[in-house]
Amino acid sequence: MDRGKYNIKAVAALVGLNPTTIRAWERRYQVLDPDRSESGHRIYSDNDVAKLRWIVDKQKEGLSVSKAIQLYEMPVNRTEVPIDYGIELRDQLFEALTNFEERHAHDIMNKAFSMFSFDKVIQDIVGPLLHEIGMRWEKGTITIAHEHFATAFLRARLSTLSLQMPINPFLPRILCVCAPEEEHELGLLFFTLYLRQSGFDVIFLGAGIPVPDLVTVTKQLTPRAVVLSCTISDHLKDLDEAIDQIQKQAPQTEIGLGGYAVEQHPEKYGDMLLGSDDNAWKSWLSRLTPTTGV
Known part of the structure; x- marks a missing residue:
């Protein structure tokens, strides 16, 4: 029989949780049923420690606590559970x-x-x-x-x-829209979600709108930046016109560019390019928030 031999502080140190979390999991999920010492304190076994470590590892992989516990209790070999x-x-x-x-x-x-x-x-x-x-x-x-x-x-x-994500009041507004005539929104949609997760106030317009309308909306909303996505090279001419008009009529507005078409011309678009990964995005966004960062 696997008898208890660790107090809760020892278990917390072994599995990387704090005692409060362990107690909460016991109450909410009935994840453990520890023995009690003569004085009434919880004492945990090696099996208890192994179970908590397994759940913590699955949580690090992205599983919720309840799902990890559910998988642990399944009558299958745990090595057969998909890694991800x-x-x-x-x-x-x-x-x-x-x-x-x-x-x-x-x-x-x-x-x-x-x-x-x-x-x-x-x-x-x-x-x-x-x-x-x-x-x-x-x-x-x-x-x-x-x-x-x-x-x-x-x-x-x-x-x-x-919309349920909280907006950080110290972060500026960003307008996200495809280049004029551009209809491919997928990459822009993902970047918009990234911005909202980071706390930015984002206006997502999606598919491209004519240059005069884009300029009008930019002047109305006064965003700190306009992010434009362009996937099709045939739309670069209209994109260039949009950039020129925004720079002339809203000169304080930063312009960010993403999408396959603009990424083929780094020498032309230079520091307007957002890049394609988290580190590049953070670097570009830092210019919008020089005092607080992202």
């Missing part, structure tokens, strides 16, 4: 969206949010999914109809959640 179930959900979501199965896609998203934290869903499921859909469209293995359906679904599903 998020990958499996991402593949399922891709199949559902490219087969226009909206209800099934909603079910998969519900499952993802029930299992993982919001950050995990966005960074490890939605982000790579958006990239995969964009890449498949560029290669011609899916149509623009598939891309538009996926974009509309994800935008509708995530817009409500993103």
Whole structure:
């Protein structure tokens, strides 16, 4: 029999949790049923420690505590549990969206949010999914109809959640819009979610609008920056006109650029380019918040 031999402070040190968290898990999830010493204090066994370590490891992978406990209790060999179930959900979501199965896609998203934290869903499921859909469209293995359906679904599903993210009052407003005539919103949608997670006040306009309308909206909203996305090279001429007009009529507004088309011309667009990863985005955004950072 595996008898208890560790007090709660020892267990906390062994598994990297604080005693308050361990007690909360016991109450909420009945994760452990420790023995009691003669004086009534909890004493934990080696099995208790191993179980907590397993749950903590799964939590670091992105699982919620309740899901990790559920998986632990499953009557299967734990080595058979997928290392990252998020990958499996991402593949399922891709199949559902490219087969226009909206209800099934909603079910998969519900499952993802029930299992993982919001950050995990966005960074490890939605982000790579958006990239995969964009890449498949560029290669011609899916149509623009598939891309538009996926974009509309994800935008509708995530817009409500993103509005629940708190805005940092010390961070400025950013306007996000595609280049004039540009309709490919996927990359811009993901960047918008990144901004909202970081606390920025974001206005997402999506598909491109004519240059005069874009200038009018920019002057009305007075954002600290306008982020424009351009995927198709044929739209670069209109993009250049938009940049020129914003710089002339709203000279205090920073301009950020992303998308395949502009990334092919680093010598032309220079420090307006946002880059393609978290570190590059943070570096570009730091110019908007010189005193507080991102």
